[in-house]
Amino acid sequence: MHRRSHVKEPPNKPKLKSLHVSPTNIHGSINLSFNPPRYLHKFFLIAKIGLSQTAKHNQVAQSEKICLVGMSVNGKCPKDFWSTLGAAVTLVEMSDVACAASGKAGGFLALDWCDGGPLEELARVSFNFHRSLAEDFDGARSYGYRAVTTLSLTVTESESSAGSSALPSWVNGAASDAKTIGTTETTAQVHPQLFTRRLVDIAVERHGVSVVIAKLERVEVEEEEGRVGSVVLEGGEVLEADAVVLALGPWSSKLVMLSSLFRVYGLKAHSIVLEPREASLISPHALFVKYYCSKTKRGRPLDPEVYPRPNGEVYVCGMSKEEEVAEDPAEIRGESESIAMLKRVAKSVSRYLGEGEARVKAEQACFLPCTEDGLPVIGEVPGVKGCYVATGHNCWGILNGPATGAVLSELILDGVSTIVDLKRFSPNRFLPPSIP
Numbered sequence: 001m002h003r004r005s006h007v008k009e010p011p012n013k014p015k016l017k018s019l020h021v022s023p024t025n026i027h028g029s030i031n032l033s034f035n036p037p038r039y040l041h042k043f044f045l046i047a048k049i050g051l052s053q054t055a056k057h058n059q060v061a062q063s064e065k066i067c068l069v070g071m072s073v074n075g076k077c078p079k080d081f082w083s084t085l086g087a088a089v090t091l092v093e094m095s096d097v098a099c100a101a102s103g104k105a106g107g108f109l110a111l112d113w114c115d116g117g118p119l120e121e122l123a124r125v126s127f128n129f130h131r132s133l134a135e136d137f138d139g140a141r142s143y144g145y146r147a148v149t150t151l152s153l154t155v156t157e158s159e160s161s162a163g164s165s166a167l168p169s170w171v172n173g174a175a176s177d178a179k180t181i182g183t184t185e186t187t188a189q190v191h192p193q194l195f196t197r198r199l200v201d202i203a204v205e206r207h208g209v210s211v212v213i214a215k216l217e218r219v220e221v222e223e224e225e226g227r228v229g230s231v232v233l234e235g236g237e238v239l240e241a242d243a244v245v246l247a248l249g250p251w252s253s254k255l256v257m258l259s260s261l262f263r264v265y266g267l268k269a270h271s272i273v274l275e276p277r278e279a280s281l282i283s284p285h286a287l288f289v290k291y292y293c294s295k296t297k298r299g300r301p302l303d304p305e306v307y308p309r310p311n312g313e314v315y316v317c318g319m320s321k322e323e324e325v326a327e328d329p330a331e332i333r334g335e336s337e338s339i340a341m342l343k344r345v346a347k348s349v350s351r352y353l354g355e356g357e358a359r360v361k362a363e364q365a366c367f368l369p370c371t372e373d374g375l376p377v378i379g380e381v382p383g384v385k386g387c388y389v390a391t392g393h394n395c396w397g398i399l400n401g402p403a404t405g406a407v408l409s410e411l412i413l414d415g416v417s418t419i420v421d422l423k424r425f426s427p428n429r430f431l432p433p434s435i436p
């Protein structure tokens with residue numbers, strides 16, 4: 001679909017023009033150990049002595065009010081932390097939980113596909129965080145977390161099937177060039193909507209976090225101190241806040257406080273969700289497809305992705321283009337030609353996914369939040385103490401949500417992130433160079 005230039009391609013690997021990029025391991029062998037010691041220290045400190053004790057340890061005011069805008073994947077994980085800190089946490093969402101990309105994404109996770117680039121640490125910490133969250137929150141049952149084998153393959157429409165022993169039997173279309181590009185140690189998946197909802201439910205049920213369905217209009221800053229004071233919602237309601245997290249995805253561009261600093265644009269991408277009759281035949285293999293629409297293989301191939309899910313669904317996505325983001329996420333519709341193309345892809349990959357064999361459960365579109373330099377923006381908004389931003393996660397927002405949430409909690413608690421080095425992601429990088 002599109003490629004991020006900062007991710008290195010493995011030598012001699014075919015270029016996959018997809019949402020995600022083929023895995024890279026610049027060191028030649030895969031390091032599977034989860035060993036960011038500073039992160040573990042923080043994690044276990046919280047686990048061992050309890051969150052409220054940790055709060056005292058970190059001298060967080062028990063009366064603090066925290067407002068998190070955007071009920072999506074980014075910024076979610078710290079909610080557990082915050083809510084038990086004695087702080088009153090409010091989630092503000094203009095539409096519904098996981099109504100946008102965080103509900104309609106593929107949910108594919110990779111340990112080492114960002115190795116060698118600026119996302120390496122964020123991605124590795126997040127991948128392992130997903131694994132531990134799934135244990136803590138019964139992710140396998142409640143949001144379809146599982147390890148998967150990941151394959152790349154070429155599929156040509158209307159060609160007769162040649163059959164390949166390198167492919168699982170349900171991939172019975174005209175496929176060739178099959179390669180394993182991720183193992184069950186290095187790739188996994190979640191159902192993003194169920195994942196995000198689960199985190200919100202836990203925050204609400206276990207930690208008394210409140211949810212307000214309303215649109216954020218602006219953030220009020222106390223001029224003297226340059227510190228955040230409140231958020232103002234559409235209709236005029238004011239919520240006082242000692243800390244605010246803006247996790248607005250592609251809608252970051254609609255908030256002047258952010259758009260005056262940097263550009264976030266939306267890349268609209270389509271997806272369909274199928275329910276095949278023969279769901280039991282479909283194995284946990286994620287597919288990155290190079291798709292030719294004609295036998296002549298003329299023209300640029302498409303780069304759809306196919307993700308079977310443990311609940312029997314098969315998710316297929318692709319077909320992206322830059323487009324103005326609709327004001328209301330509920331108004332986002334997929335274009336019929338793009339949806340029709342994804343159905344053709346599904347049928348060509350597997351006859352179990354064709355019309356008559358699979359029910360179409362959803363036809364949808366949503367926006368990847370993209371920045372000019374392809375990197376997320378995570379950190380305190382320059383000039384506004386206590387106001388944090390987390391956006392621009394592009395095609396890796398489901399993967400990188402957990403570490404993003406954890407570093408935000410660190411920034412609020414300690415004023416500094418020890419889990420991941422945030423220098424490359426700081427919003428300060430967009431400030432004009434200072435005059436000496």
Ligand SMILES: Cc1cc2nc3c(=O)[nH]c(=O)nc-3n(C[C@H](O)[C@H](O)[C@H](O)COP(=O)(O)OP(=O)(O)OC[C@H]3O[C@@H](n4cnc5c(N)ncnc54)[C@H](O)[C@@H]3O)c2cc1C
Pocket residue numbers: 019069070071072073074092093094095096097098099100101102103104105106107108109214215216217247248249250251252268269270271317318329366367368369390391392393394395396397398399400
């Ligand atoms: C087709 C597709 C497939 C993808 N597949 C994967 C994948 O397999 N793996 C992966 O890691 N990533 C994937 N991604 C990327 C991932 O979905 C995104 O990076 C991530 O969901 C972005 O999360 P977010 O929280 O920043 O934004 P969003 O999910 O867009 O959420 C922003 C939220 O903020 C709310 N909001 C905005 N403005 C306001 C306001 N003023 N007031 C109140 N609320 C507001 C919106 O209503 C929305 O709920 C995919 C994306 C697409 C489009």
